[in-house]
Amino acid sequence: MSGKRSFTDAELVVAAKQVFWDRGYEGTAIDDLQAATGLSRSSLYLAFGTKRAVFDAAVAEYVSSFVDPRISPLEAPGAGVREAAAFFREFASYYRRADADRGCLLINAMAELAGRDPSFSPVSVAYHDRLRGAFANALGNAAMDSKQAGRRSAMLTASTLGVWITVRFDPAAAATTCRALEREILSWETPAPHCS
Amino acid sequence: MSGKRSFTDAELVVAAKQVFWDRGYEGTAIDDLQAATGLSRSSLYLAFGTKRAVFDAAVAEYVSSFVDPRISPLEAPGAGVREAAAFFREFASYYRRADADRGCLLINAMAELAGRDPSFSPVSVAYHDRLRGAFANALGNAAMDSKQAGRRSAMLTASTLGVWITVRFDPAAAATTCRALEREILSWETPAPHCS
DNA sequence: TCCATCTTGGACTGCCTAGTCCAAGATAGT
DNA sequence: ACTATCTTGGACTAGGCAGTCCAAGATGGA
Numbered sequence: 001m002s003g004k005r006s007f008t009d010a011e012l013v014v015a016a017k018q019v020f021w022d023r024g025y026e027g028t029a030i031d032d033l034q035a036a037t038g039l040s041r042s043s044l045y046l047a048f049g050t051k052r053a054v055f056d057a058a059v060a061e062y063v064s065s066f067v068d069p070r071i072s073p074l075e076a077p078g079a080g081v082r083e084a085a086a087f088f089r090e091f092a093s094y095y096r097r098a099d100a101d102r103g104c105l106l107i108n109a110m111a112e113l114a115g116r117d118p119s120f121s122p123v124s125v126a127y128h129d130r131l132r133g134a135f136a137n138a139l140g141n142a143a144m145d146s147k148q149a150g151r152r153s154a155m156l157t158a159s160t161l162g163v164w165i166t167v168r169f170d171p172a173a174a175a176t177t178c179r180a181l182e183r184e185i186l187s188w189e190t191p192a193p194h195c196s
Numbered sequence: 197m198s199g200k201r202s203f204t205d206a207e208l209v210v211a212a213k214q215v216f217w218d219r220g221y222e223g224t225a226i227d228d229l230q231a232a233t234g235l236s237r238s239s240l241y242l243a244f245g246t247k248r249a250v251f252d253a254a255v256a257e258y259v260s261s262f263v264d265p266r267i268s269p270l271e272a273p274g275a276g277v278r279e280a281a282a283f284f285r286e287f288a289s290y291y292r293r294a295d296a297d298r299g300c301l302l303i304n305a306m307a308e309l310a311g312r313d314p315s316f317s318p319v320s321v322a323y324h325d326r327l328r329g330a331f332a333n334a335l336g337n338a339a340m341d342s343k344q345a346g347r348r349s350a351m352l353t354a355s356t357l358g359v360w361i362t363v364r365f366d367p368a369a370a371a372t373t374c375r376a377l378e379r380e381i382l383s384w385e386t387p388a389p390h391c392s
Numbered sequence: 393t394c395c396a397t398c399t400t401g402g403a404c405t406g407c408c409t410a411g412t413c414c415a416a417g418a419t420a421g422t
Numbered sequence: 423a424c425t426a427t428c429t430t431g432g433a434c435t436a437g438g439c440a441g442t443c444c445a446a447g448a449t450g451g452a
Contacts, residue, residue: 003447003448003449003450004448004449004450029438029439029440030439030440030441031438031439041440041441041442042442042443042444045440045441045442050440050441051440051441
């Protein structure tokens with residue numbers, strides 16, 4: 001049977017991430033993780049101890065591979081309105097993927113575990129704050145009132161959560177909304193197009 | 197034991213609604229419904245047949261008692277920007293309630309069942325479309341470009357989903373976002389404040 | 393070669409689930 | 423008062439769950 005491990009933690013986590021992404025936390029059984037990883041219960045439990053620990057590792061992996069690259073441009077010192085617009089434009093094209101209706105693993109987890117599992121709340125709050133801060137950074141450099149930049153950051157943060165929920169039941173509508181957001185944001189670049 | 201029914205369907209549904217609202221669909225066991233209604237399994241199953249049928253009835257009751265009164269003002273013929281702003285202002289004050297962290301039963305259901313239960317998708321799509329149409333009605337009467345009104349309707353629809361997810365893990369942040377949305381929307385009433 | 397150490401498969405436990413079923417009993421019409 | 427009809431409590435079924443455990447076996451060092 002064994003002797004030395006036939007897999008790395010990273011391989012396990014990547015395979016598990018796909019399952020949690022497709023099926024959610026509660027919807028994923030240990031048997032599903034076995035099937036996806038090709039490992040047996042013992043190996044999974046020896047490596048991580050609990051289902052929840054595997055999930056936490058999967059979410060962390062997701063954040064660094066999926067979330068970070070998309071938020072970083074907004075957090076960069078030189079970020080502006082164009083980066084905020086590009087953020088949503090890229091979602092619009094992503095939503096054309098066949099598997100986009102899985103949504104965002106992190107936001108799915110926030111929606112699924114919020115209020116039910118207090119230990120996940122800090123993760124939700126941290127991600128929400130990070131997103132808001134990233135938009136505030138991008139809009140803060142633009143030619144607009146700083147209070148308005150704050151309001152718009154909050155609005156875009158809520159919109160981001162909203163489109164990632166929407167993509168799970170209506171990907172086309174989510175893509176349309178992202179394109180609308182892109183154009184609306186671009187209109188913030190210049191001091192209002194309808195002023196002569 | 198019996199003879200004639202000791203309860204009405206409506207009473208059962210209202211009690212069940214509270215449980216589903218607090219605990220979600222999967223998180224609610226028939227035993228929880230028994231405890232909340234004071235009825236036994238037989239009575240519940242005789243009245244509705246399946247857990248899912250009880251849930252559907254609870255969602256329908258929720259829509260007519262909670263959702264309809266809040267969306268109707270946006271759908272009225274004379275609705276405008278002020279109604280859209282009031283929509284979010286009322287959420288901001290609602291989010292100060294102790295039990296606001298249950299979120300919105302309908303949006304919770306959309307998030308929980310999207311992609312997992314195809315039979316719920318039409319409900320999600322219908323509600324999303326209704327909300328978008330309501331905002332489009334309210335903004336369509338305002339002094340703004342009709343394409344911009346369309347974009348902003350999509351944005352506010354996504355924002356609405358977003359704040360109802362947010363309230364479950366950070367009610368204060370959700371309330372802040374609603375106030376920001378209110379003020380941002382009010383700024384749409386006049387043709388841009390920074391134009392002389 | 394031998395042995396201590398680690399991994400592995402899979403059986404198992406205990407618990408929780410939705411849904412079924414039936415005997416006990418209450419009711420209303422006659 | 424009798425009886426057909428409906429409701430009710432609660433035991434029960436069948437299945438799914440996370441997590442435990444151990445014997446079988448592979449490995450690497452001495």
